[in-house]
Ligand SMILES: Nc1ncnc2c1ncn2[C@@H]1O[C@H](COP(=O)(O)OP(=O)(O)OP(=O)(O)O)[C@@H](O)[C@H]1O
C-alpha cells in the first residue's frame with residue numbers, strides 16, 4: 001500500500017532521514033521506533049506531505065505522492081495525528097470533525113450526512129458527551145481522541161499515529177490500544193510511532209527501527225526484541241523482558 005524508496009531529508013547540515021526504504025501492506029499494523037531525534041516524525045511529515053523530500057520517492061497504492069500537497073495526500077487516503085496535538089482549539093469538538101469530513105475527502109458529503117457521521121465518530125472515540133465544547137478546553141487524552149476522530153473523518157485507508165499513547169496513564173493506554181485495534185478492524189492500515197514498548201510489542205505485527213535517520217532494523221516484535229543492535233541502541237534491558245515474553 002505504501003512504498004518509500006530512498007527517502008532523504010536534510011535540515012541544513014543534518015540528515016534527519018537518510019536513504020530510507022520502507023513499505024506497509026494493506027491491513028497491517030506497523031510500528032516505527034527509535035531514539036529521540038531518530039527521524040520518525042520527519043518520516044511521517046514526508047509521507048503526509050507536510051515536508052518535501054530532498055531525495056527519493058513515496059508511492060501510495062501505486063501512485064506517486066511525493067511532491068503533492070498535504071491536502072491532496074489526505075484526500076488520496078492518508079491521514080495522520082500529530083506528536084504535539086493540533087486541534088482547532090476555538091472550534092467545537094463536532095466542528096473539528098465536520099471540517100475533516102467536508103474538506104478532507106475526495107468525495108463530497110452533504111452537511112446532513114456529515115453531521116451523522118461526525119456524531120458516530122465522536123461516539124466511537126468516546127467524545128459524544130463533549131461534542132459542543134471548544135476543542136481547546138478538552139483534556140490532553142480527549143484532544144488526542146479528537147485528533148483520531150478528525151483523522152478518521154477523512155475516510156483514510158492508511159492512518160499515521162505519532163506517539164498517540166505518550167503521556168497517558170496505564171489505564172488510558174489500555175483503552176487507547178483497544179481503540180487502535182478497533183480502527184484496524186474497520187479495515188484501516190496503521191503505521192504508528194510509539195515509545196511505549198508495551199503497545200508496540202502487543203499491537204504491531206511488524207516493527208521498523210530508526211537511528212540517526214537510518215533504518216537499522218525491521219522484523220516481528222520478537223525479532224526486534226532479540227536484535228542485539230536494537231537492544232543496545234534503544235530498548236536496553238527492557239528488550240530482554242520483551243524477548244522473554
Ligand atoms: N523543522 C526542523 N528543522 C530543523 N531540524 C529539525 C526539524 N524537524 C526535525 N529536526 C531535527 O531532525 C532530527 C529528527 O527529528 P524528528 O522529530 O524526526 O525525530 P523523532 O524520531 O520524531 O524524535 P522524537 O522521538 O523525539 O519525537 C532531529 O535532530 C531534529 O532536531
Ligand SMILES: [Mg+2]
Nearest residue numbers: 040041042083
Ligand atoms: Mg517525533
